[in-house]
Amino acid sequence: MEQVSGPDDLKKLTVGQLKVLAEEIRQFIVESVSRGGGHLASNLGVVELTLSLHYVFDFKSDKLLWDVGHQCYAHKIVTGRKEQFAHLRKADGISGFPDPSESIYDQFVVGHAGTAITTAIGIALGQDRLGRKDRVVAVVGDASIVNGVSFEGLNSLGLVKRQLLIVLNDNSMAIDATQGAVAKYFSKVRLSQTYEDLRKTTRSILEHMPVIGKSVEEAIERIKKSIRMALPASQMFESLNIPYFGPVDGHDVGSLIQLFKALSHLNHPAILHIYTKKGKGFVPAEKDGRRYHSTGPFKINGDVAGVDAERKSFTRMFGESLVKLAEKDERVIAITSAMCDGTGLGEFRRRFGDRFYDVGIAESAAVDIAAGLAKAGLKPVVAIYSTFLQRSFDQILQEVALQNLPVVFCLDRAGLVGSDGPTHHGLMDIGFLRMMPNMVLISPADGVELGGALEFALQHDGPVAIRYPKDVVPEPKYVRAASAKPFRLGESVFVKKHKNSVVAIVSYGSVLKEALEAARLLARDGIGADVVNARFAAPIDEKIVSLLAAGKCMITVEDHGVACGFGAAVMEVAAATLKRPLEGPISLVGVPRSLVKHDLRPRQLMKVGVNADKIAELAREMLRLAQSP
Amino acid sequence: MEQVSGPDDLKKLTVGQLKVLAEEIRQFIVESVSRGGGHLASNLGVVELTLSLHYVFDFKSDKLLWDVGHQCYAHKIVTGRKEQFAHLRKADGISGFPDPSESIYDQFVVGHAGTAITTAIGIALGQDRLGRKDRVVAVVGDASIVNGVSFEGLNSLGLVKRQLLIVLNDNSMAIDATQGAVAKYFSKVRLSQTYEDLRKTTRSILEHMPVIGKSVEEAIERIKKSIRMALPASQMFESLNIPYFGPVDGHDVGSLIQLFKALSHLNHPAILHIYTKKGKGFVPAEKDGRRYHSTGPFKINGDVAGVDAERKSFTRMFGESLVKLAEKDERVIAITSAMCDGTGLGEFRRRFGDRFYDVGIAESAAVDIAAGLAKAGLKPVVAIYSTFLQRSFDQILQEVALQNLPVVFCLDRAGLVGSDGPTHHGLMDIGFLRMMPNMVLISPADGVELGGALEFALQHDGPVAIRYPKDVVPEPKYVRAASAKPFRLGESVFVKKHKNSVVAIVSYGSVLKEALEAARLLARDGIGADVVNARFAAPIDEKIVSLLAAGKCMITVEDHGVACGFGAAVMEVAAATLKRPLEGPISLVGVPRSLVKHDLRPRQLMKVGVNADKIAELAREMLRLAQSP
Numbered sequence A, B: 001m002e003q004v005s006g007p008d009d010l011k012k013l014t015v016g017q018l019k020v021l022a023e024e025i026r027q028f029i030v031e032s033v034s035r036g037g038g039h040l041a042s043n044l045g046v047v048e049l050t051l052s053l054h055y056v057f058d059f060k061s062d063k064l065l066w067d068v069g070h071q072c073y074a075h076k077i078v079t080g081r082k083e084q085f086a087h088l089r090k091a092d093g094i095s096g097f098p099d100p101s102e103s104i105y106d107q108f109v110v111g112h113a114g115t116a117i118t119t120a121i122g123i124a125l126g127q128d129r130l131g132r133k134d135r136v137v138a139v140v141g142d143a144s145i146v147n148g149v150s151f152e153g154l155n156s157l158g159l160v161k162r163q164l165l166i167v168l169n170d171n172s173m174a175i176d177a178t179q180g181a182v183a184k185y186f187s188k189v190r191l192s193q194t195y196e197d198l199r200k201t202t203r204s205i206l207e208h209m210p211v212i213g214k215s216v217e218e219a220i221e222r223i224k225k226s227i228r229m230a231l232p233a234s235q236m237f238e239s240l241n242i243p244y245f246g247p248v249d250g251h252d253v254g255s256l257i258q259l260f261k262a263l264s265h266l267n268h269p270a271i272l273h274i275y276t277k278k279g280k281g282f283v284p285a286e287k288d289g290r291r292y293h294s295t296g297p298f299k300i301n302g303d304v305a306g307v308d309a310e311r312k313s314f315t316r317m318f319g320e321s322l323v324k325l326a327e328k329d330e331r332v333i334a335i336t337s338a339m340c341d342g343t344g345l346g347e348f349r350r351r352f353g354d355r356f357y358d359v360g361i362a363e364s365a366a367v368d369i370a371a372g373l374a375k376a377g378l379k380p381v382v383a384i385y386s387t388f389l390q391r392s393f394d395q396i397l398q399e400v401a402l403q404n405l406p407v408v409f410c411l412d413r414a415g416l417v418g419s420d421g422p423t424h425h426g427l428m429d430i431g432f433l434r435m436m437p438n439m440v441l442i443s444p445a446d447g448v449e450l451g452g453a454l455e456f457a458l459q460h461d462g463p464v465a466i467r468y469p470k471d472v473v474p475e476p477k478y479v480r481a482a483s484a485k486p487f488r489l490g491e492s493v494f495v496k497k498h499k500n501s502v503v504a505i506v507s508y509g510s511v512l513k514e515a516l517e518a519a520r521l522l523a524r525d526g527i528g529a530d531v532v533n534a535r536f537a538a539p540i541d542e543k544i545v546s547l548l549a550a551g552k553c554m555i556t557v558e559d560h561g562v563a564c565g566f567g568a569a570v571m572e573v574a575a576a577t578l579k580r581p582l583e584g585p586i587s588l589v590g591v592p593r594s595l596v597k598h599d600l601r602p603r604q605l606m607k608v609g610v611n612a613d614k615i616a617e618l619a620r621e622m623l624r625l626a627q628s629p
Helices: A015-036 A042-045 A048-055 A073-087 A116-130 A148-159 A181-189 A195-208 A216-226 A230-239 A253-263 A284-286 A314-328 A346-351 A365-375 A385-401 A427-436 A447-459 A514-524 A542-550 A566-578 A601-608 A612-627 B015-036 B041-045 B047-056 B073-085 B116-129 B149-160 B180-193 B195-208 B217-228 B229-240 B253-263 B282-289 B312-330 B346-351 B365-375 B385-399 B430-432 B449-458 B512-524 B540-547 B567-576 B602-610 B610-627
Strands: A063-068 A137-139 A164-170 A244-249 A271-273 A332-336 A356-358 A379-381 A408-411 A438-440 A464-467 A493-495 A503-508 A529-533 A534-537 A553-561 A586-589 B065-066 B136-141 B164-170 B244-249 B268-273 B332-336 B354-358 B379-383 B408-411 B440-442 B464-467 B492-496 B503-508 B528-535 B537-538 B555-559 B585-593
Touching: A015 A042, A015 A048, A015 A073, A042 A048, A042 A216, A048 A073, A048 A137, A048 A164, A048 A253, A048 A529, A063 A116, A116 A137, A116 A148, A116 A164, A116 A314, A116 B365, A137 B449, A148 B149, A148 B180, A181 B149, A195 A216, A195 A244, A195 A253, A216 A244, A230 A244, A230 B229, A244 A253, A244 B512, A253 A271, A271 B164, A314 A332, A314 A346, A314 A447, A332 A365, A332 A586, A346 A356, A346 B503, A356 B346, A365 A379, A365 B116, A365 B149, A365 B180, A379 A447, A385 A408, A385 A427, A385 B015, A427 A438, A427 A464, A427 A514, A427 A553, A427 A566, A427 B430, A427 B440, A438 A447, A447 A464, A447 B379, A493 A514, A503 A514, A503 A542, A503 B567, A514 A529, A514 A553, A529 A542, A529 B116, A534 A566, A534 B464, A542 A566, A553 A566, A553 A612, A566 A586, A566 B567, A586 A612, B015 B041, B015 B047, B015 B073, B041 B047, B047 B073, B047 B136, B047 B164, B047 B253, B065 B116, B116 B149, B116 B164, B195 B217, B195 B244, B195 B268, B217 B244, B229 B244, B244 B253, B253 B268, B253 B354, B268 B408, B312 B332, B332 B365, B346 B354, B365 B379, B365 B385, B379 B449, B385 B430, B408 B449, B430 B440, B430 B464, B430 B537, B430 B555, B430 B567, B440 B449, B464 B610, B492 B512, B503 B540, B512 B528, B512 B555, B512 B610, B528 B540, B537 B567, B540 B567, B555 B567, B555 B610, B567 B585
Parallel strands: A063 A137, A137 A164, A164 A271, A244 A271, A332 A356, A332 A379, A379 A408, A408 A464, A438 A464, A503 A529, A503 A553, A553 A586, B065 B136, B136 B164, B164 B268, B244 B268, B332 B354, B332 B379, B379 B408, B408 B464, B440 B464, B503 B528, B503 B555, B555 B585
Antiparallel strands: A438 A534, A493 A529, B440 B537, B492 B528
């Protein structure tokens, strides 16, 4: 590994040396992730694949697209970034996802599933148009390929009349177990194959590979004839008219290299189906790929990953609250898209297996199924990360909001998310949801309120979206009697009222603790500040607007983009109700419209100014400006 | 037809009488649409299907879901709404799409493709949970089934362990010709089938249909054995483990009734594949289904539909401008999703066929392919209606905006759309796009500006979205010298400057004509008003904010939701730059967060207040309030 500083160095190695290198890289990844956390199991599975691809192709000019992108560690290691693994996902280090600003070997900043095939089609069409021969390779997992966007890509693959290789990396495991037809189909194929079958398939492909002048159809026919087993595996892709090869062993570097060499000469799209093992080479991750999909730091020599200290996260509070409410009301149903554990639904699934649906990475389907359930009279709760819920924008609008159906959306990871970076922040949900008719938006300030919000949402006769961050709930000192107050539609809570206040800090969600802290800082300077916990971003409590009309300096605080956010909603209501100059000034504290890089979440919040010190500073500045002529 | 006032009346008719009724309904639809416009070809194709479904099922309790929904006319006619066809899509009449507020026979307000399967799954799961036996039927066209959401639904169909029938209504024609793999597959199957084959398949299904106690797998095996042809058609669905029956003739009422009776007893999901003819029974529509997909009023006795008077629409101006720019720059590529003619790209396709891609109803794929093309160095222009573009929210954010790729989005039908109603308005695009980093938003005031905006966008090094309405371009009196001024990033244009003005009307897009008219009305009262054509919603010109700081009463005007719209953007910038009380008041004129029903577009605009009279009135009220103590 010492000798490999770039892909060109790989090409000098023998297959035997590549095998040794694969083991070294795996060990390096396990050690790096054990120290600083990251995605583990998926990265261990694609080491041989990565080495073989870089061995055969030249991705300085050829284009390599990783679907989702969280399996790019080996790729980063062999493309000159191994020194930076000590700072993986840290402020001064590299991202856990591909990023063209880091390396010419990366094409897109990605983090969401299903887009490699479609973007590869675009690149291939563009290459063709510009008369360039650079080859295009998209690596897609079996969990990503069921996403609607992937399917739309497979359906449009015929547009491409040149080389484009799709590697279907089948590790027979989605982030959570998927239950879809495609997963079952792959699993059936996999069970029918012995290791010897895979080897035979490899040999047959290499033997019958189309050479120039021969058609791929004939080659595939010959391959099929020589291997009894390939037929079922190819059926699905055949019906879509996509030349299919495989399945073959995805850990056999030597064979992969030969296969890629052979397939790189095709002058049209093709799929190579490979089997890999998630967590390969690290026993705990092989045993429990789900747990080691994305992990914090852990000890290598225990066979269980070190669990985070028992802090109550919003995620966990959500899971616990929902279980309690589901005990009382059997109409409550939970739906998620491949994020059962991530959204805290593990206990719900164990307790109420027949009231739980995981549709795989198919956010649109999750929302529409919820709409149907609500239509039938049930109370569906859709738990999807904020950043992934935007994939269902149209379904939320048409199938839920326009029909005013009582679907409850629980948006985990709303706001800045820390080390996953730009593709995973949830900074747009307030904006896109509050444009929709009938939609009620809530953000709880702490764990107690999360329970209250959920209870309110489940009895509200229309759609409700509840957002909360990837964070622990605030410390007890911030949990106030106010949190226990039942939720009433559009009613905010005055958490702190100051006699002779000149400032009003109105916060939405868990950032209440920053607002309270800012008020404390201002009080030290003798500045009185009210603190309001808005609870609702739609509808906006008119009491908030009246503070502004009363001439107080108002600061709205949210862990969301300033554009279209909670503060903007307050201003819109003020404009609509007042139609006259506001007596007081208003400033919106939130995340500016820019890319916030991977870092620790508290540091990200501080950098963008969603932070007690910055809020207090802003209040002082506003007071100065208001008093100056 | 006189005797049928509800579905129960149908059940009393003989097959022969149903055939006569089908012809009567077809004639009635042709006459109705010829008078008032609407969707024609798709509706003529499903008359027998509709009658057969209502004959066999009881949709007072059973659930019927029409995908897209524009093929619901026969359904509306037989469910008691035929009298209201004189007012179809008019303010006082019924909608052109299903609407539960009209009838218990309608389930969802729909208008976007691909959602019937997923919502049907939800309803079926809900029925099951509640122990109800009501049957669920989803009717999906061959153009809709390629949409990613449909596929996600097919993939999740296995969740349902009870009856759920999907009718695949294959009329071998999408809104525009689709080129995808699935379309080719269906077409191959169709070409292999004679009419006699279809009859044979029908007989075989009825003969071998599973009876209670026998498995459907066995039945399908027996059917397959008896008809040589069925195998290829079933391959695709078989790989997804979905029991498949067909193809059969979708115009043979007698057979359809028998088939539905047989299939309604299945205790698991199944697909029935039927062939219908778009435009069936009306020769011009049979010949040119695309032209008669959605049409204005026309003469029945000519074989060409009456073309609208030669008014230049924004759509047409877009098409012409793009052709001109494409002549000069061969890197310009156009992409659409099944809306070539609707978006005005017909001429572009004729001229530059190899630079044009239609991916079918797959908006996500369209955007990702554009991202890939831009990455490869081309200049893709994505033309999609505003309401459909929201289906690509996540792709626009991740694959375009986060990468800062130069993709140009052209959003036709932005704003209120008239007779298509709530599912088709484009009232959210400013909001969801302006949250994204790097995104530049433009709306031209007239046709001249549309050309200028497009020229600007194609040379801008980053993503640009241009929105314009489903409307004719403003009359010449509104086309001013100002329109010819080249676009510069973030620069607005002062169209009218008034000495001693107390009001500033800032308009975004084609509503400039209302702003100018309002200023004229105010001038008559001696009130001076500036009029600004903002051109950009992102970035916002700071000159606009300075008007507000100068104490003028400001009114922003847009054909978009007030929430998160252009006016809100102005306020956000004002808050960020001023941090002190505004000297002048501001009011935002736009569409409130509510359902705007089908009506004529000018009347919709008037009702919501995006209208010269209302703007002038609002200005007077604001001035009064500002002057009162």
